[in-house]
Amino acid sequence: MDDDSPRARWERRTELPLAVASLAFLAAYAISVLARDLPGFWQGVCLAVTLAAWALFAVDYAVRWRLDGQRLRFVRTHWLDTLVLVLPLLRPLRMVRVYEAVQRRHGRPRLALHARVMLYAGLSTVLLGFAGALAVYQQEQGAPDATVRTFGDSVWWTCATLATVGYGDVAPVTPVGRLIAVGIMAVGLALLGAVTGTFASWLLQVFAREDDDRPPEG
Incomplete structure (x- = not known):
């Protein structure tokens, strides 16, 4: 109820x-x-x-x-x-x-639990990534020695950070920009762990059902 x-x-x-x-x-x-x-x-x-x-x-x-x-x-x-x-x-x-x-x-709900978790994590990553890219670009544009010069640079850096790749070709140099970067790193690790963990759990359940449905040998 x-x-x-x-x-x-x-x-x-x-x-x-x-x-x-x-x-x-x-x-x-x-x-x-x-x-x-x-x-x-x-x-x-x-x-x-x-x-x-x-x-x-x-x-x-x-x-x-x-x-x-x-x-x-x-x-x-x-x-x-x-x-x-x-x-x-x-x-x-x-x-x-x-x-x-x-x-x-x-x-x-029409979607299964695993699908909902991956959907929510994916949407959260897109929304937070876009908002984070905007915030970093706002802080970095015009800053001395800034490597994030355009919004495209900010989006590229945000994608690399959320994916935990970290190429290092662009990075924030302002204190506020780096503080935002720390938050994006933490969110990236949490969301990546949620998606991969849920996907692995779903695969295990699929394989377990296949084993249960398989007729006994011999």
């Missing part, structure tokens, strides 16, 4: 609006970083959208903290939501939860 508590009802009602806010935040942030010659009015619009998205997440976090009644324990048990509130670049992760919300409203 579905949870019918006040907090659960609030989460079901706000999942889609928060996902739209995440998409709007990412779009406004990308425009403000990539469009260097953006008129002042549109720069203000992009800033207003990003601040409005943060305000929505802050209100949602405060309401769920109040409805949950766990006080400080809520912060520990909902650490991802806390990070999303504190670190703006993690807000696009809310868009990944839309699929799960839609599936819950239509009954049992």
Whole structure:
């Protein structure tokens, strides 16, 4: 039976609006970083959208903290939501939860557990990689001795970092850029481990079913 508590009802009602806010935040942030010659009015619009998205997440976090009644324990048990509130670049992760919300409203999810884990990990990698590339490019463009000179350089570096390859041909030189790089490295290791571990588990289950279905020899 579905949870019918006040907090659960609030989460079901706000999942889609928060996902739209995440998409709007990412779009406004990308425009403000990539469009260097953006008129002042549109720069203000992009800033207003990003601040409005943060305000929505802050209100949602405060309401769920109040409805949950766990006080400080809520912060520990909902650490991802806390990070999303504190670190703006993690807000696009809310868009990944839309699929799960839609599936819950239509009954049992159509994809198996292994497929959902790999799908969520893949989408999270793309969203975080794009947001991380934007953030690094914003910090590195125009910096002295910078090797990340274009957004293409930033995307290439982000892909190499998330894949744990680390060619070293381009790398951030600013303190904030390197701090963002540390976060991308940690995310890359976690997501890569989730995908490879889930895929290996799925293969083991497939081979185990084949062995069970095979007729005994002799």
